[in-house]
Amino acid sequence: MNIGVLALQGDVREHLAALAESDVLARPVRRPEELADVDGLVIPGGESTAISKLAVSFGLLDPIRKRIADGMPVYGSCAGMIMLAATVLDGRPDQESFHGIDMTVRRNAFGRQIDSFEASVAIDDIEGGPFHAVFIRAPWVEQIGGDVRVLGRVAEGAAAGRIVAVRQGNLLATAFHPELTGDLRVHRYFVEMVRQAVPVR
Numbered sequence: 001m002n003i004g005v006l007a008l009q010g011d012v013r014e015h016l017a018a019l020a021e022s023d024v025l026a027r028p029v030r031r032p033e034e035l036a037d038v039d040g041l042v043i044p045g046g047e048s049t050a051i052s053k054l055a056v057s058f059g060l061l062d063p064i065r066k067r068i069a070d071g072m073p074v075y076g077s078c079a080g081m082i083m084l085a086a087t088v089l090d091g092r093p094d095q096e097s098f099h100g101i102d103m104t105v106r107r108n109a110f111g112r113q114i115d116s117f118e119a120s121v122a123i124d125d126i127e128g129g130p131f132h133a134v135f136i137r138a139p140w141v142e143q144i145g146g147d148v149r150v151l152g153r154v155a156e157g158a159a160a161g162r163i164v165a166v167r168q169g170n171l172l173a174t175a176f177h178p179e180l181t182g183d184l185r186v187h188r189y190f191v192e193m194v195r196q197a198v199p200v201r
């Protein structure tokens with residue numbers, strides 16, 4: 001089983017490390033040939049406008065859209081969540097996404113109240129108590145289609161109730177950054193999703 005981390009911009013190293021600690025030798029993906037070799041992909045946090053621009057210039061936009069349509073498991077954190085959204089609010093006019101999850105996200109949504117913050121978020125499907133979630137100029141999910149499952153919402157504070165974790169089929173997204181807190185449960189959950197999607201060879 002090969003898992004890749006989209007390595008155009010953002011906290012690629014932290015995701016590679018979290019996957020390594022989850023006992024998966026993950027590899028950076030920058031070129032279409034590297035994408036062809038992976039069974040699952042993580043899209044890191046960073047800056048979605050930069051990731052979008054680089055995905056176009058590295059010739060990865062359409063290949064990733066195609067792999068998603070073909071069922072490849074993908075996990076996006078923060079900017080990665082934005083890259084997976086069908087519709088992006090407050091994006092740049094030329095900002096592209098991979099159109100994976102039938103949802104509308106708002107970029108920098110918490111920014112009007114507070115730029116970066118930490119909150120507790122319980123994730124359905126993941127045991128062991130709520131996550132200590134770190135949000136950095138994070139998006140939230142404003143609308144979801146019928147096939148999208150809400151996995152987590154902010155539990156307390158001004159943003160209480162906001163949707164910050166979702167799953168649609170083989171696609172998983174969180175507005176927060178589990179790769180920054182040493183809590184490996186989201187990565188392990190994703191590794192399991194990939195394991196289940198990969199046909200036995």
Ligand SMILES: NC(=O)CC[C@H](N)C(=O)O
Nearest residue numbers: 045046047048078079137
């Ligand atoms: N921490 C992050 O990934 C921030 C996301 C960034 N604000 C964006 O719009 O892409």
